[in-house]
Amino acid sequence: MAEPRTDPAQLDALGAQGTFRARNRVAVTDVAGREVAELSLVPPVFVERTMKSLHRAASAAVDERISMIARAAELFSTAALGGQSVEEYEYLVSRVGGIPISEVRATTRAIAARLRKVHYSVEHARPAGSVTRWDDPLTRTGRAVWARRGSVFAVHAAGNHPGPHSLWPESLALGYRVAVRPSRREPFTPHRLITALRGAGFNNDQVVLLPTDHATADAVLRGADLGMVYGGEDVVRKYATHSSILPQGPGRSKILVTEEVDWRDHLDTIVDSVSGHGGTGCVNTTAILVEGDPTPLCEALAERLSSVPSLPPEDPRAVCPVQPVATAKGFEALLLHKAAGAKPWLGGDGIAEELGDGSAVLRPAIHQLDRPNAPQTSVELPFPCVWVAPWTHEAGLTPLRNSLVLTVMTHDTRLVDRLLEEPSISNVYVGDHRTYWMESGMPHDGYLAEFLMRCKSVIRD
Amino acid sequence: MPRASTEVLDLPVDVRPEPDVLIRAAMEWHFHPDTGSRFWLERAKTLPFDPRSDIRTHEDLRLFPNMAAELRDVPAEVLIPQGYGRRPDVVGVFESGGTTGAPKRVVLLRDWLERMLHWSNANLDAHGFPGGANWLGLVPTGPHIVGEYFRRSATTHGRHGFTVDLDPRWVKKLIAGGRGADADAYAEHLIDQAGLVLRTQDIGVLTITPPLLERLARRDDLAELVNEKVRAIRWGGTQLDPDSRYLYKTEVFPKTVLCGNYGSTMILGIAGERPDLPEDSGCVFDAYSPYVTFSVVDSQTLRPVAYGDRGRVLVHHVSKSFFLPNNLERDTAVRIEPLAGHVGDAVADIAPVETFEDEAVIEGVY
Numbered sequence: 041m042a043e044p045r046t047d048p049a050q051l052d053a054l055g056a057q058g059t060f061r062a063r064n065r066v067a068v069t070d071v072a073g074r075e076v077a078e079l080s081l082v083p084p085v086f087v088e089r090t091m092k093s094l095h096r097a098a099s100a101a102v103d104e105r106i107s108m109i110a111r112a113a114e115l116f117s118t119a120a121l122g123g124q125s126v127e128e129y130e131y132l133v134s135r136v137g138g139i140p141i142s143e144v145r146a147t148t149r150a151i152a153a154r155l156r157k158v159h160y161s162v163e164h165a166r167p168a169g170s171v172t173r174w175d176d177p178l179t180r181t182g183r184a185v186w187a188r189r190g191s192v193f194a195v196h197a198a199g200n201h202p203g204p205h206s207l208w209p210e211s212l213a214l215g216y217r218v219a220v221r222p223s224r225r226e227p228f229t230p231h232r233l234i235t236a237l238r239g240a241g242f243n244n245d246q247v248v249l250l251p252t253d254h255a256t257a258d259a260v261l262r263g264a265d266l267g268m269v270y271g272g273e274d275v276v277r278k279y280a281t282h283s284s285i286l287p288q289g290p291g292r293s294k295i296l297v298t299e300e301v302d303w304r305d306h307l308d309t310i311v312d313s314v315s316g317h318g319g320t321g322c323v324n325t326t327a328i329l330v331e332g333d334p335t336p337l338c339e340a341l342a343e344r345l346s347s348v349p350s351l352p353p354e355d356p357r358a359v360c361p362v363q364p365v366a367t368a369k370g371f372e373a374l375l376l377h378k379a380a381g382a383k384p385w386l387g388g389d390g391i392a393e394e395l396g397d398g399s400a401v402l403r404p405a406i407h408q409l410d411r412p413n414a415p416q417t418s419v420e421l422p423f424p425c426v427w428v429a430p431w432t433h434e435a436g437l438t439p440l441r442n443s444l445v446l447t448v449m450t451h452d453t454r455l456v457d458r459l460l461e462e463p464s465i466s467n468v469y470v471g472d473h474r475t476y477w478m479e480s481g482m483p484h485d486g487y488l489a490e491f492l493m494r495c496k497s498v499i500r501d
Numbered sequence: 502m503p504r505a506s507t508e509v510l511d512l513p514v515d516v517r518p519e520p521d522v523l524i525r526a527a528m529e530w531h532f533h534p535d536t537g538s539r540f541w542l543e544r545a546k547t548l549p550f551d552p553r554s555d556i557r558t559h560e561d562l563r564l565f566p567n568m569a570a571e572l573r574d575v576p577a578e579v580l581i582p583q584g585y586g587r588r589p590d591v592v593g594v595f596e597s598g599g600t601t602g603a604p605k606r607v608v609l610l611r612d613w614l615e616r617m618l619h620w621s622n623a624n625l626d627a628h629g630f631p632g633g634a635n636w637l638g639l640v641p642t643g644p645h646i647v648g649e650y651f652r653r654s655a656t657t658h659g660r661h662g663f664t665v666d667l668d669p670r671w672v673k674k675l676i677a678g679g680r681g682a683d684a685d686a687y688a689e690h691l692i693d694q695a696g697l698v699l700r701t702q703d704i705g706v707l708t709i710t711p712p713l714l715e716r717l718a719r720r721d722d723l724a725e726l727v728n729e730k731v732r733a734i735r736w737g738g739t740q741l742d743p744d745s746r747y748l749y750k751t752e753v754f755p756k757t758v759l760c761g762n763y764g765s766t767m768i769l770g771i772a773g774e775r776p777d778l779p780e781d782s783g784c785v786f787d788a789y790s791p792y793v794t795f796s797v798v799d800s801q802t803l804r805p806v807a808y809g810d811r812g813r814v815l816v817h818h819v820s821k822s823f824f825l826p827n828n829l830e831r832d833t834a835v836r837i838e839p840l841a842g843h844v845g846d847a848v849a850d851i852a853p854v855e856t857f858e859d860e861a862v863i864e865g866v867y
Contacts, residue, residue: 063743063783083745085753088719 049077049124049132051227054234054249055086056093062086064253066224070135071353071362071399077132079227079251084259090248091263094192094217097245102172104241105213106159111240112209112233113155117148121235129232133202134353137226138362138399141354143318147202151233154206157480158213165487170495182499189494190265190284192217196257197230198270198288199223200320200422205233208268210488212237218247221260223270227251261285266492286491290420291322291444293475296431298450299331304340306449306472311344313447313475315404318361319424323445323476327417329431338408338428342385345404345424350393360401361423368392368400371421375405378419382407382427391423412439437462444485445475505529507536507584510821511612514619520791520844521558523819528552531824536584540575541824544568559791559844562817563803565826569767572597572605572825580608582822595646597766598669607766609646610822614653617770620789621650621762622658624773628760630658630733634705637663637698639691639713640738645669646766647738651708659706665694669738692716692723699726707731710738711745718753733758737771740851743783750780761786763851767828768793768818775840775847785837785849792820794845797836800829800854805846808836814848 051068052059062080070076082090099105118126130148134141154161166172170184179185193216198204211218222230227249234249250260261267268286269275276289295310297303303310313325330337351358363371372392379388387405394400402423409416409427412435416427431439437458440446447469448459459468466485469477478484505525509518518526531537532545532552545552550564572580577594590611596604626632636655642648642664655662675684691713698704707727709717714736718724727734734749734757741749741761750759763786764771770793772786788795797812798805806812814830834848 063747063781083742083748084715085718085745085748088715089748089752092721 048075051077051079051231051251053080053082053086053251054231054238054244054247055082056090056097056245056248058244060086068136068224068227069364070132071138071364072135072397073364074398076136077228079222079224081251081253082256083252084256087250087252087256087259088263090250091192091194091219091260093245094219094248094263097217097243099191099215099217099246100241102159102213102215105215108237108241109158109209109213110156112236112242113152115236115239116155116233117152119236119239121232121239124232129228131354132228133226136228137199137201138353138402139201139318139320140358140360142356142358144202146317150203151206154480155209158210161480162210162213162487162489164481165483165489165493167495174498174500179498179500182497184495185498186493187496188215189492190216192219192264192266193492194219194221194260194264194267196221196260196267196269196271197223199225199227201317202226202229203317203321204270204288205229207484207488209233209237211492212242212247214489214492216266216492217245219250219260219264220248221250221252221257224251268488268491286488288322288485290418290442291324292326292418292420292442293323293445294417294440294443294447295325295328295475296440296446296448296450297328297330297337298431298448298452298455300451301449303330303337303449307340307344309447309472309474310337311341314341314426315345315348315359315424316474317476318359319402319404320361320422321476322420323478324424325426325447325475326420327427327429327439329412329417329429329439331431331433334408334428334430338383338385338406341406341426341428345406346386348404350395350401350403352395352397352399360403362395362399362401365392365394365398365400368394368402371402371423375421375425378416379405379407382409382414382416384408385428387425391425411435418442440465445469445477447471447473447475507821514616517842518791523791524559524562525557527819527821527824528556530584530821531582533584536582538582538824539579540571543579544571559794559817562819562826567827567829569605569825569828572607572767573603575606577606577608580606580823581610585610585822593646593649594644595649595766596644598641598645604644605767607646607769607823607825609649609769613769613820613822614649616792616820617789618650618653618657621654621771621773624776625654625658625733625735625760627776628733628774629758630735630760631705632658634659634732635661635663635703636706636708637665637695637702637704638708639665639667639695639710640708641667641669643668646769647764647771650764650771654708655706663698663702663704665691665698667691688713688716692720696720696723696726699723699730704730706733706735708735708737711736711741712739714741714749715745718749724753727754728756731757733760735760735762737762737764741784743781743850746784747780763848765816765830767825767830768816769820769823772848783835783850785847786851787840787843787847788816788845790839790843790845793818794843795834795848797834797846797848798829803827803829806836808838811835811850811852813854814851817845 065078067075068077130144170186193211195208270288276287279285279287353362385406391403392400404424409429441464445467507530509526592609636659638651761774761784762771772788775785796815800813818825835850837847
């Protein structure tokens with residue numbers, strides 16, 4: 041286990057002219073409230089000048105971009121960057137984000153793997169009839185050319201988990217210049233990733249890190265052609281009518297088990313879906329709907345999840361996320377409030393278990409609901425927290441709507457047809473698949489490239 | 502007991518009175534039945550002391566209650582010291598921003614305006630502002646005293662003053678009402694107008710608020726015009742953070758003098774940026790001591806905080822034209838040692854009174 045540093049690390053802004061250490065810096069604290077880094081926050085005038093530089097900059101040729109991203113994958117996952125080893129990075133993310141260290145380590149590898157296949161991934165999003173260059177011989181007789189919708193892309197990044205940072209580099213692969221505003225909760229991952237991308241050959245004015253306070257955040261989006269924003273329901277509502285902003289909202293992933301399938305054959309998959317990866321992801325299962333009596337499933341889940349250990353996040357055996365006590369108590373209070381009327385199987389007396397250093401483990405919660413359309417099925421919290429409800433064919437699709445991932449364990453192919461046709465369900469996994477299953481080349485919430493690219497007709501003499 | 506002479510209230514503009522001598526003269530003037538304002542003569546009856554005999558030093562001003570809130574309701578006439586006679590030389594009646602409720606009113610008299618301007622112009626000279634230049638002002642106009650000071654500074658230190666109408670109360674109302682897009686449009690409208698002046702007129706000095714300076718800098722053509730024509734920028738009204746200040750000085754407007762002021766209607770003028778501060782530091786503001794003095798205090802006890810610590814800004818204004826002690830501003834600042842010979846504190850890193858947002862627990866994972 042890496043030893044914590046004595047001085048707080050300096051996380052400088054990574055601007056178009058190089059690093060910038062602001063006078064305005066905020067402390068980044070670990071789950072025990074101890075300061076581990078200072079993050080430089082840049083003012084609007086810095087943001088605006090940087091965004092202008094991105095617009096003026098050119099992009100490298102496509103094959104060079106792909107090769108640099110692959111090199112960045114190696115640097116990110118193996119090299120000492122700015123004096124920070126991979127182990128130190130992983131330790132900080134674990135301590136600050138409260139994510140189990142084994143999960144952080146796995147994610148380092150997963151991010152590197154996705155970056156190595158970034159061209160493979162984005163090519164899956166390209167409409168089959170299109171070509172990528174106007175001088176492709178096919179355009180002589182008329183052809184669609186896949187083209188960028190803009191040239192500068194801004195990201196308001198997530199801080200719940202390092203994993204989502206494997207997505208936005210697709211925009212670099214497509215030739216965008218990119219500005220990332222990190223989450224103040226966990227700025228280490230984008231800082232390291234952008235440092236790696238620059239080390240691999242991207243210029244300072246091609247990819248930047250712009251930490252800002254809340255008031256300045258909009259300036260990052262305003263300076264870009266297109267943007268992606270991670271957040272809750274409020275963010276989704278705010279940007280619902282903005283065609284240039286792609287909101288990444290709540291996941292509310294679910295599992296449906298119909299009558300002809302015995303959940304006992306899939307208990308590992310169900311348990312993992314709830315609690316795997318620390319249970320903090322948008323692809324972790326929020327609700328399970330079971331045709332028939334959900335009681336035996338609740339009982340089995342409670343038995344499996346009650347025995348998970350309460351450990352600090354940097355312990356290799358840690359499974360559950362950890363947060364500062366005040367935050368953990370806040371989630372606990374919210375859970376208990378939301379759980380009114382539900383039958384608790386686990387976590388009914390609370391889920392925050394203090395570790396004695398100012399942090400608390402967020403332990404699993406399992407609640408049984410008495411009807412499929414109970415409002416709790418959409419209450420998504422950043423720890424293993426699942427709502428189990430009965431389901432009937434009469435209840436239909438309504439309780440399954442608004443799901444990032446729906447794993448359906450059924451033999452009813454007509455039901456699968458209908459689930460696939462439901463617009464508010466983003467991904468449908470049929471059978472024994474964890475809701476957090478992801479693979480390069482597979483869309484997460486649609487392909488990011490669907491948003492970043494469009495087809496243009498080209499014909500020439 | 503011999504009464505203090507009030508002659509010291511009329512010293513030439515380039516001579517500063519000894520602080521406690523000024524206090525005693527001002528007490529004699531503002532609380533004498535023949536010369537005091539009806540406002541103060543009325544309130545003196547409720548005071549547990551006699552200002553003319555009991556207030557002897559600058560420190561004694563602390564004994565007065567904070568009367569600033571009453572300036573919301575009183576008729577402006579009663580604020581004028583009767584010693585100015587039947588036809589006082591009133592420049593105008595001005596109002597506070599109105600951020601915290603109904604605006605407070607003050608009366609600006611000619612002799613104080615001249616005194617304040619003399620001091621403020623000397624501060625501009627110390628910063629290297631060019632004399633005789635045309636000025637362009639993007640500052641609040643109408644009832645706001647800053648607009649008057651802009652015009653008078655332009656015509657005394659410079660040549661002509663070009664202005665743009667700016668109503669900050671409407672902007673605040675738009676923002677409070679969630680109409681951010683309308684507030685944006687209004688601000689862009691101001692910049693458009695500034696652009697027309699900058700393009701056609703020979704502007705050497707720009708007076709502007711930091712948010713508008715940021716918008717102006719966003720437009721490449723206007724930033725270029727500023728770099729081409731404008732030799733000095735005077736900012737004020739809201740704060741400029743040290744990082745932005747550094748970037749303006751080194752990257753955005755590297756050839757232009759940048760000088761801040763910290764103004765308030767209740768002090769009937771401004772405090773000026775201390776000259777020769779390093780580029781890398783925040784702004785330190787010195788008040789026009791001994792007429793205008795700051796104390797940086799704990800907002801509960803009203804006792805001074807330590808140098809280098811943050812507290813609320815408490816202001817005294819003591820001149821022939823006006824007396825307002827112990828006005829607790831809505832700003833906080835870091836307490837800085839004053840210049841030699843000054844009473845009160847210098848202030849730095851001004852910020853609005855902190856409001857703590859509860860870290861609400863929000864559903865979701867991001």
